[in-house]
Amino acid sequence: MASTTFTGPVTSLNGFIGPDATVSLSAASTLTAAQSGQVFFLNSATEFSTTLPAPAAGLNYTFIVGAAPSGASYTVVTASSANIIKGQAVNAAGVAGDTGTADDTISFVDGQAVAGDQVTVISDGTSWFAKAFCAVAAGVTFTQAS
Numbered sequence: 001m002a003s004t005t006f007t008g009p010v011t012s013l014n015g016f017i018g019p020d021a022t023v024s025l026s027a028a029s030t031l032t033a034a035q036s037g038q039v040f041f042l043n044s045a046t047e048f049s050t051t052l053p054a055p056a057a058g059l060n061y062t063f064i065v066g067a068a069p070s071g072a073s074y075t076v077v078t079a080s081s082a083n084i085i086k087g088q089a090v091n092a093a094g095v096a097g098d099t100g101t102a103d104d105t106i107s108f109v110d111g112q113a114v115a116g117d118q119v120t121v122i123s124d125g126t127s128w129f130a131k132a133f134c135a136v137a138a139g140v141t142f143t144q145a146s
Contacts (some may be wrong), residue, residue, distance in 0.1 A: 022039045024041045026044040047072040053079060062121075075106065086103075087128055093137060096102070104146065105144070
């Protein structure tokens with residue numbers, strides 16, 4: 001039987017992510033490829049922006065609202081404002097959510113997003129593909145800042 005070698009974040013055989021794979025973010029940051037696979041809890045009284053690295057096949061990050069935005073929105077943005085985010089937001093209300101086709105910003109919207117709303121982004125090496133889950137349709141949006 002041939003053996004296979006894997007690289008990247010380690011999860012248990014039961015699918016649980018270890019504690020070293022979770023990070024509490026409370027200020028603006030730029031992610032690295034070495035952080036791929038981590039789950040970032042957004043926790044701040046003053047919201048901020050998180051910048052994704054350049055796309056590379058297999059890079060993936062999950063963002064979960066820990067503290068609902070109040071006064072501004074949490075944003076996840078592409079490096080160099082590249083319009084390469086594609087995906088959709090699904091909400092608990094079952095109404096039409098936002099979709100991204102060529103965007104550079106994902107927002108957890110102030111006054112709309114709540115604790116537990118989340119987005120996972122995965123790269124194919126060219127683009128970022130996003131899937132978002134939120135309580136209300138306006139909780140997560142995709143836009144072009146530039």
